[in-house]
Amino acid sequence: MSRIAAAITVSALAPAVFLSSPAFATGEEPAAPAGPTAPTAPDQPASVQPPAEQPAAVQPPAEQPGDSQAEQDRKTILAIIADPMASEYMKEAGRKAIAAGPAAMRKFIETDQHVIRRDDYRVLITRLANDAGPALKDGIKQIMRSDATLEQLRHFYEVTQHELRDEDNQVDISRMVNGAGPNLKEGAKKALKGTPADRIEFLKTGQHHLRDQDNRIEIAQIIDGGGPELVKAGVAALNGTPADRAEFLKTGQHEARAKDKKAQEDKEKEKEKEKPTPTPTPTPTAPGTTPGSGSTPGNTAVTPQGGSGGHLATTGAGNTAWIAGGAGTALVAGAGVLLAARMRRAGSSR
Structure with a gap:
């Protein structure tokens, strides 16, 4: 009965309490009750700092010794063959x-790779x-004949x-200087005074360019x-x-010279053919001889008649013969006169 009386009392008082609340007085609906809030953790004191290192649980587990060595060997071999x-x-x-x-x-890492290398x-x-x-070449022969180690071979x-x-290279460049043109000589001297790379470059490209200038x-x-x-051949070169x-200087110039020489010889032959045949000069004959009689000038002496002497030839080699003949005739005539005088004196004395 007491419980029933309490329920009746609450029912009677409820409207009065509800009408007297502030929300009802302003006309606003009551807000829905909020859900229960989660409990919050108590604040940490300001002096407490987080740990500097990660917990041991996040570190990767240590590998087994056997697996680590095998994996390392595999990586080493891959690097060697790469x-x-x-x-x-x-x-x-x-x-x-x-x-x-x-x-x-x-075994490959410790032994085999060194033998193969x-x-x-x-x-x-x-x-x-x-x-x-x-x-x-001499150095190669020496190293191959010896029992050289890997380090010696590598060096x-x-x-x-x-x-x-x-x-x-230095020997080759020095030989080029002999008989070379001015440009090649100058380039060779610079290369000999330079570095090994300068000499390699000179032999590879420089000598050809400078030699062509000299050519x-x-x-x-x-x-x-x-x-x-x-x-014609020189201009074409x-x-x-x-x-x-280079080919012109080696063979082309000689072939061209031979052609010019033959052309000059042929030209001279043509000139010889075009010359007129020379007329033979008549042979001079001595006075008193008949042309074609077979006598030659200078071989016939004409004896003068009656002491008056003959007409002597005055040309060619016959002058000497005519003079000699005249002198002989004079001597004969003088001897005759002397003989006649002696005969007259002998007759008168008788």
């Missing part, structure tokens, strides 16, 4: 070692002889071969005053390539 200097044999042996497992990889260097050094000069390939090659000068001097064929100019 080297540009690695041969195909080295690459194949490395891949086989990786496939064979940890023991094979360890030594053989590779010997092959590389042998190939250097293809374009080597005398000094480098020869990376250092010694370049030193020996430079010696050969141009020499060709111009050759065709100056030359024959038609020589001039000057307008051509460096190879054309």
Whole structure:
């Protein structure tokens, strides 16, 4: 009965309490009750700092010793076979070692790779002889005949071969100076005083450019005053390539000279054919001789008649003969006069 009385009392008082609330008085609806708030953590004191290191739980777990060594060996082998200097044999042996497992990889790293690398260097050094000069060839023979170690072979390939090659380059450049043109001589002297790289560049490109300049000068001097064929071939070489100019100096100029010589000989032969046949000069005859009688001037002496003497020839070699004949006649006449005088004196004395 007490509970029923309490319920009746609450029911009677509820409207009065509701009408007297502020929300009802202003005409606003009551707001929906908010949900329960989550409990908040108590504030940390200002003096407490977060830990500097991560908890040990976030660190990766340590690997097993066996797995770590095998993985490291695999990476080492991959680096070895990726080297540009690695041969195909080295690459194949490395891949086989990786496939064979940890023991094979360890053996490849400790032993096999060094044996293979030594053989590779010997092959590389042998190939250097293809374009080597005398000094480098001699060095290659010496290193290949010796029981050189891997380090010695590597040093020869990376250092010694370049030193020996430079010696050969200096010898080649020095030989070019002999008989070279002015431009090539000047360039060769500069290269000899420069660095090994300067000498390599000179032999590779510089000597050809400078030699071609000298060839141009020499060709111009050759065709100056030359024959038609020589001039024609020389001009064509000057307008051509460096190879054309070198070929002209080697063989072309001689072929052109031969053509000019033959043309000159043919021209002289034609001139000889065009000359008129010369008329033979008549042979002079002595006075008193008949042409065609077979007598020759100077061989016939004419004896003067009655002491008056004969008419002597005055030309050619006959002068001497006529003079001699006249002198003989005079002597004969004088002897006759003397003989006649003696005969008259003898007759008168009788």
